[in-house]
Amino acid sequence: MTKQDVRAAIGWVAIVIFSPLLGALFYFFAGINRIRQERVSQQRVLQDHDLMLIERLVIKQSLPEWPHEFAALRRAGDSIARYKLLRGNSVELLDGGDQTYPAMLEAIADAKKSIAMQSYIFDHDRMGVRIAQALIDAHNRGVEIRVLIDAVGAKYSRPPITRMLMKGGVPTARFLPTAIGMRLAYANLRSHRKLLVIDGELALAGGMNIREGFTTEFGQNKMTRDTHFRIRGPATRQLMDSFAHEWEFTTKERLDGVQWFNSVNNVVQDANTPVRVVTSGPDRTLGANQSMVMAALSVAQHHVRIQSPYFLPDIVLIGALVTAARRGVIVDVVIPGNNNLKLVSAAMDAQLDQLVGAGVRIWKSTGTFDHSKLMAVDGLWSYAGSSNLDPRSLRLNFELDLEMYDQQMAHTIESRIDETIETSNRVTLESLRSKPFSIQLRNRLIWLASPYL
Structure with missing residues (x-):
């Protein structure tokens, strides 16, 4: 029922x-799914002047000089996502931990009023300790701080970083702890979001956890690659609203006030990137990320580029990818040749023939593992964040993504994916069928468990 x-x-x-x-x-x-039974208010209280400013920033019509199909995509986003598409933002792609972690540390050091931080994994390693100490220092100088870490992700290192943070006085919570009692029923539902909001004005969001292996300083030639984004503008209010909702769900504490929600009149001069925050999860936003991807595939006219570390689309999403390819759209999908999760890699191989046989170009990257989750359409529209294209991200996890209508950002993401393709190996039906039957059978058996990998 x-x-x-x-x-x-x-x-x-x-x-x-x-x-x-x-x-x-x-x-x-x-x-x-017990999450849907938990009701927490979805929006912060807005003052009248904020409502008027938001109304002026919402994009309601076709974007000037853009193909008409993107107006349909914008309308689809309005009905899929909780938030509206807002103009007046600046967005910068940060390539890997070498750019992202220094940006985080600088932002934390510059914080005056508040810091909201959320991560799936926050390791107690050399980089994790460095960021945790920066948060403690900010707390000691009077900045209000809230840190939310997924309960399962917090266990990736020992001792957990939560002990250091709480000992330093930083208010810290674990999302859906599962150790005792009925909370075990939530063990399969995780918060996969990665977010840092400073003073309600600056935000960093994307796919990066906090782990030293994402830097050349500690990972060296085995460094894991990833992408993150630095955002200024009214979209930061949407990001902060997302954090406040999960913080209230977890702790019952409601975050309000100008220290958390700066005026939406935070339009960046000489920057006008339309951005929409897309939250998804096993609640009222179930399947929002998949719906956004499918809507974009339906309007694509020329080229779709996708990069995902865990690529296990269901039959509906496979159908959308195949349909785009059969319409004449070039569809390139980049997945890791060397995956950090071997079971997921085996399950991925088990269904690639459905895509390759229909004209979707699948590429396996060489070199170190790349954890990036990126999508670009026709050099105009891009989508990036924490969502993988697998059942866990699309139905079980709480995810956070950015929808961006910006030609420069789309070109930046396309260039990054194209550079990876240049050194990748293309998957063909022949290469898939040449594997020993025992390997193919193993992959199909693992594929049966793909909804829970």
Whole structure:
């Protein structure tokens, strides 16, 4: 009565029928979406002057000199996402930890009133300690700080960084702790968002966790690659609203006031990038990220470029990618040749033939692992953030992405993906079929568990 996907309903019914006791217990913990039953207010209170300013910044009509199909994409975004597309932003791509972590440290050091930080993984390693100490120093000089770390992600290192932060007086919370009691029922639902908001004016968001292996200083020639974004402008209010919602959900503390939500009259001079924040998760925003990707695929006319470390699209998304390719759109998808999650890599290989056979160009990158999640369409529109194109990101995780209508940013993302393609190996039907049958069978068996990898 509650499942929207007939395959999920059939699967759970089969599990319970064939194993009435263990199957029912497994469904009780992993199959029931209790998040939707938790109600927390979605928007902060806006003053009248803020409402008027937002109204002026919302893009309601076709973007000047843009193809008409992007007006349809903007309308689709208005109906899919919680937030509206706002003009007056500046967005800068930060390439890897060598650019992102110094930007974080500089922003924390410059904070005057507030710092809101959220991460899936915040390791207690040399880089994690460096950032944690910067947060403690900011707290000691009177800056209001809130740090939210996913409960599962917090366990990636020992001892967890939460101990250092709390010992230093920084208000810190774990999203959906699962150690005791009924919270075990939430173990499969994680917050995958990565966000830093300073004084309600500056934000850094994207795909990067806090781990020393993302820098040449510590990772050296095995450094993991990734991308993050520095945002100024009214979109920072949307990002802060997203954080405040999850903080209230986790701690019941409501964050309001100018120290957290600076006036939306934060338009950056000489910058007019339209940006929309897209939140998604197993609540009222279920499937928002997948819907945005599919809407973009439906309007693409020339070229779609996608980079994803974990690429396990469901049959609906596969259909959208294949349809775009059959319409004559060039669809390039870059995935890691050397994946950090071997089971996910095997499951990915199991379904690539469905895409390659229909004309989608799949590329396996060489070199070190790249954790970036990027998409660009026709050199005009781009989409980036924390969402992978796999069942966990599209249905189970809480994710945070940026939709950007900016030609320069789209070209920057396209250039980055094209540079990776130049040194990548193209996947063909022949290369997939040449693998030993035992490997193909193994991959298909692992693929059966792909919704939970």
